Amino acid sequence: MALTVLWAGMTGARAADPQPYVTVIRPTGNADLDAAVRASSDLLGLQKTHTVNPFALVGRIHNDYARIRSALESFGYYAPDIRIQAAIASKTGEGTPQDGHDPDLPEWMQAIPANQKLELTISITKGTQFHIGVITLNPAKGQPPVRLDDHENAALGIKTGDPAIAANILKAQSQLQTALAEEGYALADVGTPQAWLRPQTKTIDLAFTIMRGPVVNLGAFGFGGLRRTHPAYVVRRLTIAPGELYQPSRIEAARQGLSSMGVFSDVQVRHDQQLASDGTLPLDFRFVESKRHSVGVEGGYSTDLGGRAGVSWTHRNLFGNAERLRLTALVTGLGGSAEQGLGYDVYADLMKPDFGSRNQNLSARIEWIRQLLYSYRQTALLARAGVVRRVSSHWNVAFGGEIEQERIDQMSQTNDYFIASLPLSATYDGTGVDNPITPATHGVRINMNVTPSVSLEHRTSFFAIMQATISTYFDLKHLGLSRPGRSVFAIRGTIGNVEGASTFDIPPDQRLYAGGSATVRGYRYQGVGPQFPHSRYAIGGTSMDAGSLEYRQRILQKFGAVGFIDVGQVADGSTPFKGTLRAGAGAGARYYTPIGPVRLDIAVPLNRPPRGDKWELYVGLGETF
Template sequence: MTLCMAALCMAGAPAHAADPQPYVTVIHPTGNADLDAAVRASSDLLGLQKTHTVSPFALVGRIHNDYARIRSALESFGYYAPTIAIQAAIASKNGTSTPQDGHDPDLPEWMQAIPASQKMEISVSITKGPQYHIGAISIVAAKGQPAVRLDAHENEALGIRSGDPALAATILKAQSQLQTTLAEEGYALADVSTPQAWLRPQTRTIDVAITVTRGPVVNLGAFSFSGLRRTHPAYVVRRLTIAPGELYQPSRIEAARQGLSSMGVFSDVQVHHDQKLASDGTLPLDFSFAESKLHSVGVEGGYSTDLGGRVGVSWTHRNLFGNAERLRLTALATGLGGSAEQGLGYDLYADLMKPDFGSRNQNLSARIEGIRQLLYSYRQTAVLARAGIVRRISSHWNVAFGGEIEQERIDQMSRTNSYFIASLPLSATYDGTGVDNPIMPATHGVRISMNVTPSASLEDGTSFFMIMQATVSTYFDLANLGLARKGRSVFAVRGTIGNVEGASTYAIPPDQRLYAGGSATVRGYRYQGVGPQFPNSRYAIGGTSMDAGSLEYRQRILQKFGAVGFIDAGQVSDGSTPFKGTLRAGAGAGARYYTPIGPVRLDIAVPLNRPPRGDKWELYVGLGETF
């Protein structure tokens, strides 16, 4: 009898249910893309269906929770009377079974009966209902505080008005926007509470109340400094763009903090203040500093087939005398195997930069340098010294002026001459690209560089001459035409023009003449490979006028890679005006690998009308774009 009963029970039992229960979630669109994204982000059914599968009973709990989660997402967009339908069905090749409502009390038993081989489909349908709008907006004074009335500017800062859609994000944002506005007006101790809202179903509106405490208008009090071990506090004070007694404004305080951070001697700068005023009614500020390492060592390198390899090391002292002075010593080996070089050379120099020399935004720079380079055009051994002022006159413009002397010996075509050159270089630069680091690629805007250098050669025949040169580059992002994503596809154009006045070509020292060829002007030609040359040789004469132009297309590929195509053209002549001489053109392509400090560049270029004895191709490797 017992065996018979057992057999009957087994015969009536359902197939083994799946545990965990696999399912797929389908959320039907509402017609509002932003709302749909919020609903999908809020749904645990959708977000956890692959990574956190659960038993049928736990899945029913997840369905019940999604009603509340999806309702919260809808309410955040102002839909306070929606209809949410969640249904479950068995999915098969022939469609789905009769849907089961998510609120059905028999849903757990129904899920438990689903065979393990079946997959379930859960669909979510939403009827938004009417969108609620903002009703009355009240500004309430805190208990025991005087009444608060906002002026027109402060009302505008709230960012909400009666009649606007009742979006939760906008209402909550009103708190931070008003807090920021009051602080910028000098109310350092102002307090704006989280908005409170009351639902009015009869009018389909939400009334909003915000409690505000203004407090007094506050000026800055005394400044204190901590963490300054090697930097003079007096210099930090001179660098500050704020001072005690001025109106408290968080934006100006943050700008001052960033200005100190940009000095290059601090790894971190923080500004703190208490939430209570000093006895005189001002608000003191405490600046805390973490100083950077005093010394650093860097390695420099590059390669092109014309100038060969360039490798060296530099040592930098970041705070030489306690006022952010920077001393950099550099030693480079040059001319390692280049087609425009006849042998190994060197470049040794010491740079000193003193910031805020004489006035703010004005730096003193000085250099002592020893050079030896064995170019095919000439062999040069030189010692030079220069000093100058670089002044920032606006967010885009910088000007520089100074003096330079150079003693050099140059061998050219079996002749050796010594020169002593004195010059007064003047320059102005404009950068409207918005790129702070010149190594990082620009995607829009214009860069301009202009140089005028009056010079005198005072040995081996005296001559006076003036070198003038200007370069303009601009960048156009195809995203402006809707043809690409921002920063992915960019055209870059560069033009350079130069002229030497006051002396003929042979009255000017060879290193002061104008040349073209190489990555700075016309790629595909070796350095100094464009322009007049001595007969039957690779020696460039140089000239007194020069012009060159480049057109480059830059395409980002995936996240870290890119490709470049370009064409360059230029000419050099011994005339008094540019746009004369034999025009040479080159074309090529390159690859980019983008790193946090800038793109690694590899370009290959070929000459399109190669001169006699010219190279057939050139390779360029470096860091950063060519322009």
């Protein structure tokens, strides 16, 4: 004999386990508040990934009341009406929806057939927004009464009558503590605010407990982890010193300055919460030094200059004062239309930071070059040294000296030259981009060079090369046409001339040329300007100008497209904007990597000379300008 047990509330259909559902949150009219409610709702956040049985779903509904109330209270709504109703999704609009607080809701859900989905609707009546009432500043035990000056009141950032938004109240605590620390109160402490709800007046009264403590100066500095770096150099690099007022922002700036030296992988600074016996606060700097040696590879390709590939070896912190030695060897001219054969470029660079004074670096180079261009063949040994000084956050200036011994073969004539020059330059960068490979989206860049030179051995001549380049960037977000950084126009202009000597009195490598990625794409390197009759040999000139307009469009997250047009000309004279104007146009693709965009551009000449190339391809890292 079998015993049959019947459970109240059950139907013949089998209940769903888990119970599928969808959540609908009706808007409140405040977009920020709606976003906070959606983020706080477990019903919404877990509806696809963590479905549960009906009894657990009822528990989730009950939890959502508290979670949504907390979100509303964070915006100052302390008397809201929150309703969560359940209905069978396929029968929405029919029958009576079940209230989330209904004690019979579990049994009602158990009776839902397995093939039915629930629709949970969250409706919110915000009620009146509460405002800040009385703000009380209490001294910590044993401290004098608290009185804030104008600067500290501004740092607090809240006042009586403001909406009682929790984020602003909590931010007031941290902002006031930061302001007190910046005034030298190293041991200051602002406690978590206490709040009292006043439903009758729809206000919240606040009380902050504040301990100022004494005004503190910096004490002795300790340095740990320095194995190869001289402590005396670290001290010279610091922008703070013992005896100065304690200010966290200046300490952090000093820490970042040490991190930027390039010899440390990590720099930390700590201090105790107790003062030294003399009333000062000592600082303890801890360093992790970077690896001293690294090996890198370099490569690039364009159809005019061909491929270039090589390796470099870098030694950091050579003498213990953050000096850097880099040795590089490159093979050049791998199949380029403007090249007649393989060449090489081998050089050694030495950089010594803080040479003579802070923000002033010494750089020196010895370089061996061989390049077999169609314009000329050159073998050269050069040495140069110079100083680069940062004069402001945007401006750098450089000056130095250079000597070069070279042999040049052009049109079957071989000549030796010895050239001495004094290059001077000034650069301005207002783009806000620290890494030159990172694409700029706004601002202006300017580079100006003047190089007085004397050429000896063959046709002794004195001349000065002057050249200036300016580029600017315009983000279409300013017109409301795109999101920031997605659509950008880039414009570049270059002008140069040589004073003091005619074209054939100047060594061929010192003349001005155009063509290639740096000036007019679509034409091979040195392919714009006067040429020797019936040949591909460029003569060069003493004046040059070029301009580029480029449109850069990001596509999805990692890709981009570019369209551009370039123009330029070279002439034999001291006045720019003369000669045969050449124009090129093209398009390209970008793939954005963490270190910068990989560039691929194809360009065609719009009015190429009779012996010019029909198209050019350029591959590299970073934007063209």
